[in-house]
Amino acid sequence: MKSKYIIKYTATIWFAVTALLDALAPATEPHEVTFSTAFEGGSLGRIEKLNETTFRVHILGQQDQRGRNRAATWYCFRMDHVQGRELVITLTDFVGEYNDVPGSCPMNEKIRPAMSEDGRTWSHAQDMSWDNEKKEATVRLTPSQDSVWLATQAP
Numbered sequence: 772m773k774s775k776y777i778i779k780y781t782a783t784i785w786f787a788v789t790a791l792l793d794a795l796a797p798a799t800e801p802h803e804v805t806f807s808t809a810f811e812g813g814s815l816g817r818i819e820k821l822n823e824t825t826f827r828v829h830i831l832g833q834q835d836q837r838g839r840n841r842a843a844t845w846y847c848f849r850m851d852h853v854q855g856r857e858l859v860i861t862l863t864d865f866v867g868e869y870n871d872v873p874g875s876c877p878m879n880e881k882i883r884p885a886m887s888e889d890g891r892t893w894s895h896a897q898d899m900s901w902d903n904e905k906k907e908a909t910v911r912l913t914p915s916q917d918s919v920w921l922a923t924q925a926p
Contacts, residue, residue, distance in 0.1 A: 802852035812926045815848040816864060824856050829864040841867040844877045847922035849890070854917040862921075863907045876906050884908070885925045888916040893925035 804824065808815045816829035832843035843865045850858070862884065869875040880901035887893045898911040912919065 825859040861909045887920045
């Protein structure tokens with residue numbers, strides 16, 4: 772009979788100590804937001820991290836064989852470790868050149884980036900502002916999944 776009580780109390784103490792240690796353990800740090808273009812159609816230029824959830828994303832663009840007539844008409848990238856985070860992504864470096872004349876911009880306040888949380892179902896970003904002087908689009912979103920894709924249009 773005595774051993775039955777010893778086992779019961781030992782198990783109770785063990786669970787109490789485990790619960791206490793779990794409560795005292797430091798919270799694990801969330802993963803850092805990462806960017807990827809490692810998929811068909813992925814395209815992205817330089818990324819500036821302004822803080823843990825705010826980024827300036829430069830559009831890569833394409834140019835002719837002479838290195839002229841740059842057109843920043845395509846971007847597509849995935850961000851990971853973003854679930855529940857309030858993200859601010861400023862898309863920049865749209866200004867290019869057409870027929871050797873600098874200044875063309877394929878983006879404006881009416882063109883909203885396409886976005887997806889599963890890589891298959893796409894919609895347009897709802898919260899976007901356009902800075903016409905800087906020619907930059909700022910997108911604000913809080914993904915409900917761990918990954919989110921942003922693109923010029925749905926691939």
